[in-house]
Amino acid sequence: MGTNTGVPLMHMYANDITLHLGVSHPRAVLPELLDWVHTNNFPAEKVTSHLAHFDDAPTAYAEHTTKLVLDRPALIQG
Known part of the structure; x- marks a missing residue:
């Protein structure tokens, strides 16, 4: 096991x-964040390194990308 933390602790x-x-x-700040993104027209897609379908999640996670976004159809509440 290594002893280097990568943080200059000493x-x-x-x-x-x-x-x-x-x-x-x-989750506590998600509504405020989403409102800010909407209000400021923040291009959230620019921080995404990989977009994949929800069904492909295991393979997409295995690629170890920086920012993975999974897409799936909306859940219908009834």
Whole structure:
């Protein structure tokens, strides 16, 4: 097992820098984000590195792209 974190932890420690880590919960801010994207005409497709159909998800995930977007038909609620 390697000991290199890729983050200069000793430098941070010596300079009294605190690093906070945690799991994000994007659902809480998703409506606000989507509103911002719509209001500002943000070209979200420009940050997508690979677009695939939902049924092809296992293969698409195996390609380890930067930003994968899966497309599927809308779910019909009845």
